[in-house]
Amino acid sequence: MRKALPLFFAVFAIFFFAGFYFSGMYNGLVRAEENVKKAWSQVENVYQRRLDLIPNLVETVKGYAAHEKNTFTEVTQARSKAAGTLTADVINDPDKFAQFQAAQNAMSSALSRLLAVVEAYPNLKANQNFLTLQAQLEGTENRIAVERGRYNEAAQAFNVRLKQFPTNLIGGMFGFHAKEYFKADAAASAAPKVQF
Amino acid sequence: MPKNISKRTRPPAPLPRSNSDPSLKNRGRAFAFLFAASLLLAPPAVHALEVPDKPSGYVNDYAGLLTASTRQELENALSDFDKNTSTQILVALFPSLEGEALEDFTQRLIERWRPGSGENPNGVILAVFKNDRAVRIEVGYGLEGALPDALAFQIIHQEILPAFAGGDFDGGVARGAAAIMRATRGEYTAAPKKDPFQAHAPAAFFLFILAMMLPPLGYALIIGYCMFVLGPGPGFITGVAISFVLFIFHRLLSKMNGGQTFSGRPPRYWSGTGGGFGGGSGSGGGFSGGGFTGGHAGGGGGASGRW
Numbered sequence: 001m002r003k004a005l006p007l008f009f010a011v012f013a014i015f016f017f018a019g020f021y022f023s024g025m026y027n028g029l030v031r032a033e034e035n036v037k038k039a040w041s042q043v044e045n046v047y048q049r050r051l052d053l054i055p056n057l058v059e060t061v062k063g064y065a066a067h068e069k070n071t072f073t074e075v076t077q078a079r080s081k082a083a084g085t086l087t088a089d090v091i092n093d094p095d096k097f098a099q100f101q102a103a104q105n106a107m108s109s110a111l112s113r114l115l116a117v118v119e120a121y122p123n124l125k126a127n128q129n130f131l132t133l134q135a136q137l138e139g140t141e142n143r144i145a146v147e148r149g150r151y152n153e154a155a156q157a158f159n160v161r162l163k164q165f166p167t168n169l170i171g172g173m174f175g176f177h178a179k180e181y182f183k184a185d186a187a188a189s190a191a192p193k194v195q196f
Numbered sequence: 197m198p199k200n201i202s203k204r205t206r207p208p209a210p211l212p213r214s215n216s217d218p219s220l221k222n223r224g225r226a227f228a229f230l231f232a233a234s235l236l237l238a239p240p241a242v243h244a245l246e247v248p249d250k251p252s253g254y255v256n257d258y259a260g261l262l263t264a265s266t267r268q269e270l271e272n273a274l275s276d277f278d279k280n281t282s283t284q285i286l287v288a289l290f291p292s293l294e295g296e297a298l299e300d301f302t303q304r305l306i307e308r309w310r311p312g313s314g315e316n317p318n319g320v321i322l323a324v325f326k327n328d329r330a331v332r333i334e335v336g337y338g339l340e341g342a343l344p345d346a347l348a349f350q351i352i353h354q355e356i357l358p359a360f361a362g363g364d365f366d367g368g369v370a371r372g373a374a375a376i377m378r379a380t381r382g383e384y385t386a387a388p389k390k391d392p393f394q395a396h397a398p399a400a401f402f403l404f405i406l407a408m409m410l411p412p413l414g415y416a417l418i419i420g421y422c423m424f425v426l427g428p429g430p431g432f433i434t435g436v437a438i439s440f441v442l443f444i445f446h447r448l449l450s451k452m453n454g455g456q457t458f459s460g461r462p463p464r465y466w467s468g469t470g471g472g473f474g475g476g477s478g479s480g481g482g483f484s485g486g487g488f489t490g491g492h493a494g495g496g497g498g499a500s501g502r503w
């Protein structure tokens with residue numbers, strides 16, 4: 001009995017410290033995931049901000065170019081579609097994420113076309129309300145770029161942590177998913193450029 | 197092996213990632229290799245124009261565009277503004293962007309300089325790039341209410357660009373700064389700077405009493421608290437150091453009281469795993485700085501303009 005006691009303590013100590021170690025790993029994953037979620041909510045904020053600007057923009061342009069109905073319809077539809085894809089579980093699912101990115105890119109394209117239409121109306125371009133909206137739009141596009149970059153960083157930190165050994169053993173067990181990244185859009189539809 | 201020496205006098209055990217356990221060593225090697233490999237995923241970005249360190253002055257004319265008197269006046273005005281409102285407006289004039297994107301660079305600039313203070317820094321940077329003929333007002337998180345994008349845009353196009361187009365950099369910068377001050381005045385009042393030690397005084401008192409009455413638990417909590425406040429690495433070392441000092445202090449006190457002797461029976465709270473708890477709390481990175489978030493200075497708010 002006395003001879004077994006040190007062995008017992010050794011095994012106990014190993015399990016004890018292993019427990020702490022693994023709980024530390026798990027907590028690290030939880031923290032990293034919360035960072036990703038926080039960064040993602042920032043991304044949603046700025047995309048929502050852009051969506052909120054659209055109705056006002058459309059109304060202002062309609063005041064000067066009422067007959068450009070196709071463009072307005074396109075923009076409004078793109079907006080509804082984009083609004084529908086803004087959910088929190090998007091980051092875990094590659095398909096949903098791809099849909100999200102596609103919807104936002106479509107929104108960007110529609111916006112570009114709307115602003116292209118505006119080029120033909122100098123009175124509209126000088127309109128104070130329109131100028132304010134343009135400034136806000138420009139600011140929002142910049143914010144979108146910033147928050148996307150930060151989200152990618154947070155997602156990378158989490159993914160690296162998740163996929164490394166031995167953390168990946170825990171990750172699978174507790175249902176942590178790798179997070180999706182924003183990819184640069186190769187097509188021509190970049191952020192709407194505001195030119196003066 | 198004498199029973200009473202083993203647990204009592206050993207300082208708290210170090211992190212289990214130590215050199216003694218071979219299986220942990222191999223795991224540590226694999227971990228280190230994977231970690232190093234993972235760094236390849238994100239090579240450090242190489243920039244043509246590097247962000248300078250945070251300057252001590254409010255007006256930083258790296259391009260020599262302003263006259264000395266303008267610089268001095270503006271420096272005084274911005275310094276007073278900071279004292280009165282705690283809002284920091286920094287002005288930076290660069291010769292060229294050197295191929296960098298404007299918003300990209302100013303974003304890095306505000307993150308490095310962090311004008312203002314607090315979790316949402318109340319600061320603004322007015323940046324001018326001579327060769328690129330570009331100007332941008334980069335607004336920190338704390339001032340997004342007072343200086344929204346539309347207003348920053350107006351300031352640039354109404355106050356700054358007309359003057360710049362005519363070559364009047366002194367006037368443009370001065371008017372821009374004045375407009376920014378007008379917009380952000382009243383948003384913040386200067387709060388008296390808090391003494392950092394005061395914040396921890398009540399906790400320190402409690403922990404000290406605890407360390408004297410229940411040493412192992414007290415030391416463990418001290419180490420945990422230090423790790424929480426200072427971060428895992430420095431916190432652990434500081435916590436152990438403080439615990440060690442208190443331990444010496446405790447022994448001296450005991451000796452003076454002539455009470456407890458260390459002859460046969462160890463005091464009740466030294467038994468079993470009492471000594472081991474202080475070290476166990478540090479393993480595997482389980483404890484670390486609490487809810488401290490990314491703490492970015494700005495989110496890309498502001499406006500740009502070219503002349």
